[in-house]
Amino acid sequence: MLALLNDLHRAGTTLLVSTHDTDLAYEWGDAAWVLRDGRMAAQGLMAEILRDPETLRRAHLKLPALLDFGLAIQKAFPMLAGQPLPGSHEEMLELIQQLRLATTAPVRDS
8 A cells, every 4th residue: 555655656646644653654744634533633744743742642642663762862862962853764774873883982902
């Protein structure tokens, strides 16, 4: 199904997808509309809307895993505060690789 949607998107088709899967929505979408009790609770850029824990809690949605991990990494490495959070699995893997390289001290011979 996602392959078909990706093909349609690449062909220039605007798509509107309804899902409770915040992981899918975060990785795939650009904008978000969160409904609660049949009313709009929030709307805006995907990364901003799905980053708001209170909006998600009230709508019975979970924080996307990539955001959850990205925020945890920023908390553990304050020098990354304010950096863009990973928007895909590939970006998360790149971030982890960069952190590994930055925090691995060279081995010295005794």
